[in-house]
Amino acid sequence: MDHLLVMPIILPLFAGLAILWKRDASARFKRLVSLSAMVLLVAVSVALVTLASDDTIRYYALGDWQPPFGIVMVLDRLSALMVLLTSVLALFAGLYACAGQDEEGSNFYGLFQLQLMGINGAFMTGDLFNLFVFFEVLLIASYALLMHGGGKARTQSGLHYVALNLAGSSLFLIALGVLYGTLGTLNMADMAQKVATLDTSSAGLTMAAGLLLLTVFALKSAMLPLYFWLPRAYAAAPAAVAALFAIMTKVGIYAILRVFSLIFGNHAGALADMASPWIWWGGLATLALAAVGCLSARDMRTLVSYLVLVSVGTLLAAASLPGQQSLSALLYYMPQTTLVTGGLFLLADLIDDQRGKAGARIVKSRPLRQPALLGTLFFIGMAGIAGLPPFSGAIGKAMILQATPEGARVWLWSILLVAGLCAIVAASRAGSTFFWRSSEGEASGPLAGPARGIATAALIGAAPLLALLAGPITQFTDATAEQLDHPARYIDAILNPDPENQAMPMSNSEETP
Template sequence: MNHWIILPILLPAIVAPVLVLAARYDLGLARALSLGTAVLALGLALGLLLSASDSSVAQVYALGDWPAPFGIVLVLDRLSALMLMLAALLSLVVLLYAVGDSDGRGRHFHALWQFQVMGINGAFLTGDFFNLFVFFEVLLIASYGLMVHGGGAQRVRAGVQYVVVNLVGSTLFLIAVGLIYSVTGTLNMADLAVKVPEVAAGDRALLHAGALLLLLVFGVKAALVPVHFWLPGTYGSTSAVVAALFAIMTKVGAYSILRLYVLAFGPEAGASALLAAQWLLPAAMLTLALGMIGVLAARSLSQLASFAVIGSMGTLLIAVGLFSAQATSAALYYMLHSTLAVAALFLIAEQVGLRRKSAGEALIVGRQFESRSLLAALFFVNAIALCGLPPLSGFIGKLLVLDAARDSASMLWIWALVLSTSLLALVGFARAGSTVFWKETVSADFRPLCAPGAPLPLVAIGVLLASLVLLTVFAGPITLWLDEAAAQLYQPSHYIDAVLGAAGGNE
């Protein structure tokens, strides 16, 4: 039994209250504890990734040694290990950015950060839907605090909308799991996969209603049309570091869709097979179109980044909605790329806004500013990646998605949409870059606008962009690994046997 599996949840759960009790008045100590925890979490995630890579079956941790499906289980496979690694890397890099300045604007920033990471990691590891709901609530409560960190009326208004939308989502989540439990008698993911094909025809309508309600809930998390409306205001109104961390939040929704609808409602689910496919693919295509139209119409860099999140989720969910191993592998590669690229864009937007003073992040012509050439170069690299232009990872990711769609009945629609929206993104980013970095007002007494000279924020942005370069350079071995992860996901019998056969798993 691999006892390390619980540590991604346990570590931040212990450190967060320590930060509240011992470091709320000492920012230096809070930074040291938080960064140290993030480094440990990254090392732990790497170890678990290697462990999952060495095993062809899922590894199970049964809390209290209670066997599934009666006890709480955590499950580690290639997919969950990949998500843990992505979350740990993003958390550490964005935390480095925050230490440059923004973490000092509120007292409990680092404690909330750790609770947020705890909820995200728990959502990726849990083996049952009730505890998925619990971890959703943990990460959402922490995200409420992080979102309004630093104050401001606009941020509070956006926070209220965010809270209301997610409270409705939580209510629907409980109703959905209640419906599913009423006809299957279980919420354990592996046990549910066994019970779904056996549901009586008369009870199948309740089962499908619960499953489609869960799709709606996960769609809210993933900013899927038509329940995407909360994201631009929320991400655009909060601080850059929080928005950058929130780049992984939408991926929690995509992960949940993959986990549920491949494991419990996949090809082996009988009359309930591929229940989500007919709804997910059209909604994902609309999400991509709307997101890229938003990129074209954006009025600020943070708004540009927010709509880029929606557009990238559309591309990702198109691949997920094809429900094949090849398409899922493409989706996972694109997810790695889009999470890092969008996070970098939010951070670049804030750095530009700090230096442009009154013009801020708005896409209007302003005066020259300090570090303009460096930030222009960073924005240029980021734009190439997000638009899907060669040679960076966005280009490879979109090629993989297009290739996976060749056997789909919707191939022509998918190809036309992905290529046309890439053009919209290119125009939108070109307009934004030329307005902010290449057009300027000049006066006789010109002096560049000054900005804080802390190097950590720029270093953090550089690390995120360097990660995209590495994702491109090592695309071959990475896609081979992702192919194996997707193949493991589409062999649910291995997952089921590992979970339901772990009666004495902690011995």
């Protein structure tokens, strides 16, 4: 059990290496290894969530170098939740790719696993420089995955994506350098402790570095001035990759939540909550522009990309609000929006397949082969994401609206509700064109098939399922929000550990990173 905390990183690493090692093996072998690794990963993350639910914050010191000197992997409720979300999304995205998409280019599953390793690492790490390293791991895998299968649109959007992220990485390193210069440490818990006692002469410098970090995370999470890469990249990516990318913007949001609640949280003295106004206005502006983008989309993939941005805007605006209630609402809203947008990317690919030349463009075309199945999935997915009851999107949005303090309501309520309306208008236009306004002709596209059908239905099925499970999930997210709101617990758990909290006892040191 002690080593369970590194499993979300080790497992995809070894699965990915095995697949890359045997790169000439049959597709069947790669699919088998990859899928079984992902099923195991889901099991591991369920175990981690159970482990984290007792409210102890555990850490795993790599190579047994104790914090603040060594790199630690930290398991608290938030990171457990994010790892579980990633592994569930990845399992179904990987299952979808089994139906043939993985063979369109080379090394699909190897890269897929390495990307998972990067994402899980980013969620688990307790060291800011290590966060940078895991960001790079997930990015370099995503560069290659984005261009899986090739084609003009992918190459072009890939170039933009790579150039932007390289510039972002440089900013990240500059921010890290300044923070190390002023605080003298890169362990997040230690940084949080040092920020509170920072002398005033270096407060300005630390603040600049903190806001630089916010810029980097805003690029990853696609906040307003930095989101223009997203619709093109996500619309061009292969369906299974686009579905996995639905978690990538959430990595940025997780980093914002972690850094600005732990290091620059309410205890940080002069720098407390310094980023909130930026996140608030950036989130609202993203939400407003993404709603306009939904209306302008001429292709279902672009539409879903803008729906991802709508959810990013909502999450960011909620993240900037004070108090535990909004945090809990945000954490309830995040899983369903991630899973359902992932499912919608898969559905767009199924619709594309059955409509011949028209593809996923919102134009009149020949009828679909399976209108009832795809139509139902489309309806549930879009209703879930736009926030119509009885699906979980409605519950999440209602919780966020309710948690908004009096003064902020006029902004968030109006923009969030109008954005929901725009999403409904755009979705109903797309849906009626796809399913009702078909021209004469024979329905002749390929059937969805079991793997692709199950994967899509399972992800979109999150909308009703998470609504049914709203009770236990909100209990978990309430406790998570409470934990996040008390950074002192995190700091204590890392820097003044009880021997019991430690995932790895001091004596046990045969493991090397």
